[in-house]
Amino acid sequence: MAITPGIEQWLKDAGYEYHCFISYPRIRNNDLVECAKRVQEAIENDLALSINNPSVFLDDSIPGGTLWETKIVTALCRSLTMVALCAGIYYHPAHRWCGLEWAAMDGLGKSRLPGSEFRTIIPLIVREESSTPEAVLKTQWIDISRLTLQGRRYYTTKEFRLRIREVVTQIERIAVAIASQQAKTDCQQFKFPSTSAFSDWLSVKQAAPFYGNER
Amino acid sequence: MTTEEPPPGTIITFYSYKGGTGRSMAVANAACWLGRKVSTSSRKALVMDWDLEAPGLHRFFAPQVDRPENVARPGIINYFDALHKKLKQNEGLYAELVSEWGWKVLDRELPLDDYIIPNVLPGVDFIKAGEFNAAYTELVSAFNWVEFYSQFGDVIETFRLLIVSKYTYCLIDSRTGFTDISGICTMLMPEKLITVFTPNHQSLSGVIDLLARAAAYRRASNDFRPLSVFPLPSRIENAELGLKKDWRARYQAEFEGAFRHIYQLEKCELSDYFDEVQLPHIAYYAYGESIAMHEERSDALSLSRAYENFFQRLIELDFPWDKRVAAVDIQEEAQPEVTLVPNPGGLAHEIKRLWQGSSRPVAVFATLTLAAVVAFLLYGLLRVISPAPPPNLSGKVEQIVPTRVRDTPEVFIQLSVVNNGPPTTVSNYSLQITSINSREVDSKEITPVEFNEVLPVFRSGALESITVYPQESMIRQTTQKVGTGQTTRGWLRFSIPVPMLDPQALRRPGLRYVVSFADDTGKVSYVVHDGS
Numbered sequence: 179m180a181i182t183p184g185i186e187q188w189l190k191d192a193g194y195e196y197h198c199f200i201s202y203p204r205i206r207n208n209d210l211v212e213c214a215k216r217v218q219e220a221i222e223n224d225l226a227l228s229i230n231n232p233s234v235f236l237d238d239s240i241p242g243g244t245l246w247e248t249k250i251v252t253a254l255c256r257s258l259t260m261v262a263l264c265a266g267i268y269y270h271p272a273h274r275w276c277g278l279e280w281a282a283m284d285g286l287g288k289s290r291l292p293g294s295e296f297r298t299i300i301p302l303i304v305r306e307e308s309s310t311p312e313a314v315l316k317t318q319w320i321d322i323s324r325l326t327l328q329g330r331r332y333y334t335t336k337e338f339r340l341r342i343r344e345v346v347t348q349i350e351r352i353a354v355a356i357a358s359q360q361a362k363t364d365c366q367q368f369k370f371p372s373t374s375a376f377s378d379w380l381s382v383k384q385a386a387p388f389y390g391n392e393r
Numbered sequence: 394m395t396t397e398e399p400p401p402g403t404i405i406t407f408y409s410y411k412g413g414t415g416r417s418m419a420v421a422n423a424a425c426w427l428g429r430k431v432s433t434s435s436r437k438a439l440v441m442d443w444d445l446e447a448p449g450l451h452r453f454f455a456p457q458v459d460r461p462e463n464v465a466r467p468g469i470i471n472y473f474d475a476l477h478k479k480l481k482q483n484e485g486l487y488a489e490l491v492s493e494w495g496w497k498v499l500d501r502e503l504p505l506d507d508y509i510i511p512n513v514l515p516g517v518d519f520i521k522a523g524e525f526n527a528a529y530t531e532l533v534s535a536f537n538w539v540e541f542y543s544q545f546g547d548v549i550e551t552f553r554l555l556i557v558s559k560y561t562y563c564l565i566d567s568r569t570g571f572t573d574i575s576g577i578c579t580m581l582m583p584e585k586l587i588t589v590f591t592p593n594h595q596s597l598s599g600v601i602d603l604l605a606r607a608a609a610y611r612r613a614s615n616d617f618r619p620l621s622v623f624p625l626p627s628r629i630e631n632a633e634l635g636l637k638k639d640w641r642a643r644y645q646a647e648f649e650g651a652f653r654h655i656y657q658l659e660k661c662e663l664s665d666y667f668d669e670v671q672l673p674h675i676a677y678y679a680y681g682e683s684i685a686m687h688e689e690r691s692d693a694l695s696l697s698r699a700y701e702n703f704f705q706r707l708i709e710l711d712f713p714w715d716k717r718v719a720a721v722d723i724q725e726e727a728q729p730e731v732t733l734v735p736n737p738g739g740l741a742h743e744i745k746r747l748w749q750g751s752s753r754p755v756a757v758f759a760t761l762t763l764a765a766v767v768a769f770l771l772y773g774l775l776r777v778i779s780p781a782p783p784p785n786l787s788g789k790v791e792q793i794v795p796t797r798v799r800d801t802p803e804v805f806i807q808l809s810v811v812n813n814g815p816p817t818t819v820s821n822y823s824l825q826i827t828s829i830n831s832r833e834v835d836s837k838e839i840t841p842v843e844f845n846e847v848l849p850v851f852r853s854g855a856l857e858s859i860t861v862y863p864q865e866s867m868i869r870q871t872t873q874k875v876g877t878g879q880t881t882r883g884w885l886r887f888s889i890p891v892p893m894l895d896p897q898a899l900r901r902p903g904l905r906y907v908v909s910f911a912d913d914t915g916k917v918s919y920v921v922h923d924g925s
Binding site for chain 1: 539657659898
């Protein structure tokens with residue numbers, strides 16, 4: 179289900195700036211930002227086979243001096259879909275912004291595609307978590323946790339490209355569904371939620387790295 | 394972390410399930426090899442002996458380790474003991490250490506340099522297991538790693554971030570078996586895990602079990618680094634060819650199966666890897682602590698060459714089944730430098746001296762040699778300054794027809810090729826599709842597939858039946874020589890490795906199709922088409 183030039187133009191006119199918004203938790207080293215950049219790059223490259231100038235939002239390039247909260251909220255509202263890089267810490271209260279972004283996009287998806295089989299959130303499982311929140315379990319996810327173990331250049335593998343193709347196919351389906359519903363962005367009316375989608379989630383501490391005690 | 398920070402180094406753990414596999418020797422040789430690689434850069438290689446119960450790595454670096462200033466130098470166990478005490482004394486310290494810049498705080502609180510024995514080999518620093526005094530054994534047995542982890546677990550990540558900020562490569566000699574320390578060494582610390590094993594059941598099944606558990610732990614952790622595992626068969630006895638062959642088949646199959654499962658691979662082929670990677674048993678190294686890379690000349694059958702083969706792959710490749718082996722130039726350092734231009738003035742003087750002397754045949758030979766060298770150099774110079782002639786083959790894309798065959802997108806390309814040179818076959822057809830409108834250029838190289846059936850194709854969004862007969866295959870036609878001035882027209886069929894791609898997307902404006910092919914001399918011609 180490709181995005182035709184006509185659909186692409188309609189989406190632009192309806193206020194959609196990004197085909198996808200990437201949501202991920204910030205950690206104290208660059209490993210997850212690197213992963214987010216690879217996913218962004220791969221989605222853009224794959225989308226470029228069917229549309230001109232694909233655009234995927236990642237918050238690492240917000241210029242200094244920008245009100246980042248406003249920028250993120252606006253970008254989220256102007257996105258067709260959200261790819262969530264899921265791992266245990268994504269759901270953790272210490273990374274509350276992830277839960278807020280999930281709740282926000284979930285709300286946008288429900289209002290833009292009422293009664294549809296589609297959700298506008300695509301969970302990309304980067305690390306497995308035994309106590310996955312209900313909200314995530316209900317959505318069909320795509321698992322890249324085994325692939326990202328392979329090596330630093332996992333993003334060059336055929337298997338990774340195939341998973342990204344699944345993501346892009348879903349983005350294309352959602353884009354077509356939104357256009358067929360004539361659902362405009364209407365960001366003036368958009369209210370960013372104050373409660374995390376994972377507020378009732380119970381964290382399970384990871385087992386110690388000692389043989390016999392590990393999960 | 395700011396963009397000014399150099400990229401973090403790589404932690405590589407060497408693990409064996411049983412002792413006596415040559416694991417510590419492999420670590421020492423890796424240190425020697427990597428030290429040479431990084432000796433001119435600002436960040437060196439670090440080696441750490443985490444085999445706390447049976448330390449021995451320091452023996453390989455005896456000249457430096459035994460110096461008076463290093464004998465009483467503390468090591469790994471002393472570092473963590475001191476850290477544990479500091480954390481218990483200062484309640485606010487833990488929060489500081491697990492913050493974004495915690496590794497800098499850690500280095501200020503407990504300077505790593507106090508534990509380092511510098512330059513045990515060129516480009517290599519070393520942290521021994523501990524200060525080997527009367528209290529060592531008691532300290533090792535009293536330190537409770539489980540308790541330390543349960544109270545201050547994240548500080549081990551801080552230690553990891555500290556060492557990778559200072560060193561390009563950090564090598565860990567791990568404890569054997571399934572122990573607390575081997576858990577830290579194999580689950581928490583490494584990005585690359587070397588499993589050293591000898592060809593026997595215990596050694597092999599132990600490492601297979603461990604690597605599966607270490608990978609499962611990483612997959613469920615909040616550590617987003619990869620964990621790539623490189624098996625290293627060690628002490629391979631070449632005298633028993635039958636057993637060697639049987640065991641090779643057995644361990645290769647075991648690792649292929651384990652990797653398929655761990656990394657979710659459709660297939661995993663380790664034949665090429667294990668053809669190159671195996672450490673022979675050499676009796677000389679059974680005695681004492683010698684570093685082969687340090688002592689030995691690297692000839693084809695030497696232990697140092699076997700290590701080189703492995704270390705090149707370890708550093709260059711992401712995973713053992715990686716087919717980018719071509720990028721690994723094993724002979725790189727062994728190649729002698731060839732000087733093509735001797736001192737011409739000096740040579741001419743020598744020849745003049747020979748003509749003046751009594752050795753006339755030698756003088757004739759030397760003169761002819763000089764003339765040949767000059768002619769060769771002139772020929773080379775002309776080749777360099779004159780532009781390369783255009784390829785004899787040129788072509789034109791007549792039609793591009795995207796389609797789908799059993800869930801796989803394919804592209805049929807009708808091509809005409811003109812030969813302006815001597816008769817030649819045409820081969821090595823390939824296709825690259827490039828998107829010129831995206832910020833990042835995407836390209837997919839596709840290997841042509843021969844026809845074996847007649848297929849329906851899409852055209853203008855509708856299904857039509859363009860019949861493309863097998864005899865119209867370009868590949869089939871151009872296996873015969875194409876004569877001078879002759880034109881050949883035929884179809885090429887390329888499968889596209891993107892299963893769910895809508896074939897219509899391949900019609901999008903802005904895509905560029907580049908078809909390439911080669912003549913008998915290997916000269917490549919390119920034809921560019923906009924895909925419309």
